[in-house]
Amino acid sequence: MKETVTVKTLAKELNISIATVSKALNDSYEISLETKQKVWDLAKKLKYQRNPSASNLRSHKTKTIAVIIPEIANNFFSLAINGIEEIARKRDYHVLIYQTHENSEIEIAFTDSLLSGRVDGILISVSSNTNNNEHFKELVKKIPVVFFDRVFEDIDAVKITTDDYESAYSATRHLIEGGCKKIAYLFALNNLVTGKNRFAGYQKALEEHGMVYTDAMVVNYDKDISKNYENIKAMVSSEKPDAIISSIEDLALPCYYVARELNLNIPGDLKIISFSNLNTAPLLNPSLTTIEQPAFEIGKEAADILFKILDKKYFDPNENHILKSSLIKRESTS
């Protein structure tokens, strides 16, 4: 068994105190360059690695952040993580990832467990089934948190979102201008501003063109994923819309299957448009018109701000950062 090399080892070897070693390793002004250099050299030679637990325990800094997301197997979130990771790596931070699988109890369990000092801060995109934000209100009082994409409105924390209202609005207009008379909507994230804004944008566009929607044309996202396909199919069968707007990516592919099943031609019989970051969108049959969110940038921005908060260089917890999504028109709406 190899002896593990600690500050003590270095101190003994160099005949100086462990305090000096520690300070040298932290590049403290109290230590002469000469001594620092000796310490650094020996540390490198002996492959010294600072013990993170001991360091955390003493300094209350973990150099770790947590990312809580609904699902990793989703292009939007994996791209966001990439953005987060890019920023985290620059600061030598580690990233713990927690998936809620859209389950708000799991979400609560995670946030609770993160209060033990395991991480310095948290980035979170709320589960769609979370309908109570009391828990988050408590959370943000105890640890720095930045919300991204799926956010609550009345919470004292920085939020990074996209222009949900505007993009849903212009997507709807795009369909109307394409001649659609009956536009169905797949509603998700009902409890979050994110979902509300998207729906509001849809409503607004309809209204402006003297159109209306009925409840029957709106399918609500079901926790039970298998039910979504059935619900969409039922709605399309009975309502016979000529277009569908899906407010989340997960509901877009079921639309394709439904159209196939019901023998409907896309876009001839049914136009489809979805919030999505699918990289196969251009290769689908037919290619899918999407509202593409700047996922990577959202991740970067969120992480960036979290670090600013950790550095105590940020003081406006209620600022909303809104990035722009882009409507990418493809065959499914042409």
Next chain:
Amino acid sequence: MKETVTVKTLAKELNISIATVSKALNDSYEISLETKQKVWDLAKKLKYQRNPSASNLRSHKTKTIAVIIPEIANNFFSLAINGIEEIARKRDYHVLIYQTHENSEIEIAFTDSLLSGRVDGILISVSSNTNNNEHFKELVKKIPVVFFDRVFEDIDAVKITTDDYESAYSATRHLIEGGCKKIAYLFALNNLVTGKNRFAGYQKALEEHGMVYTDAMVVNYDKDISKNYENIKAMVSSEKPDAIISSIEDLALPCYYVARELNLNIPGDLKIISFSNLNTAPLLNPSLTTIEQPAFEIGKEAADILFKILDKKYFDPNENHILKSSLIKRESTS
């Protein structure tokens, strides 16, 4: 500022020693059920949370594992992570995720940094650009490691893979039986058994049918992702194969773009088959024939075995676990 509640708090409140509290919390046989119950109740009431750093420092257990993968924005890996996570959560373990972005220097930096006692074990799927396994040979001596999917052959560690040879073989046969005379191959993971086996399966099938491949028909994966498209295009233009087998998912979509660009009909002019876990494979234009790996199960299996090793209940470091992939025939090869 709220006082943080520690074992000391509990001890004082209950008028017992902190040793007793600590032991009670760990459900030690040394403590009476009565006392344990009192401690547990108070702990719950005061929302006591064990400080992970202190606990790690003392016990040398972090309850954390690291997962090192090339890319998170890839269905195979995100599904594998889901499998890993499912197992980890059952054991109340935390999961640190590190992406190498196929860069072996970053890979080395990560593994090095994980030697500081930040995690109890590591799950790793090697970067495609890693051509030297010396570093891993050192690593596995110092910390429990399980390799999955992308693995080296001569390393003293458990490896979880799929039947790469057999599945590449049957994929190739599928094409031959479909009448293909000139089957090109997109070669990746050249340095790993994973890649070698796949290529060998392809070779074997060709050979059995008296067919040959030339170097010109084999395109090697380029670190510079943008080049892959160009290389495939050049190969298809000059060699005019009637089929392509892609040994990784990342090279499948470029084939679609190349076919489009060169005005080739899939599958009429060019059949395509790829190792892939794309969930949009059935919806592509045309739908893509895939060799689908059991990604979720691979993750579960890898995590499962890592935990067995951590429990010291596993003693065969060289056992290979091979799961079966499935060939899913779709329009791109029919």
Next chain:
DNA sequence: GCTATTCACTTAAACGTATTCGTAAATAAA
């Protein structure tokens, strides 16, 4: 030339937990 300050370092305590060793009382064995 004397005091005040800076420099470079050390001592010692703390962070919160786990664990070894010891012990008094209760129980069992003789």
Next chain:
DNA sequence: TTTATTTACGAATACGTTTAAGTGAATAGC
């Protein structure tokens, strides 16, 4: 009854850092 064993707990230490406070020597200020 005496001795051995078990039960239930406590005292004290260690894990590897960081940091507040202290110190002697060198330098600066006047």
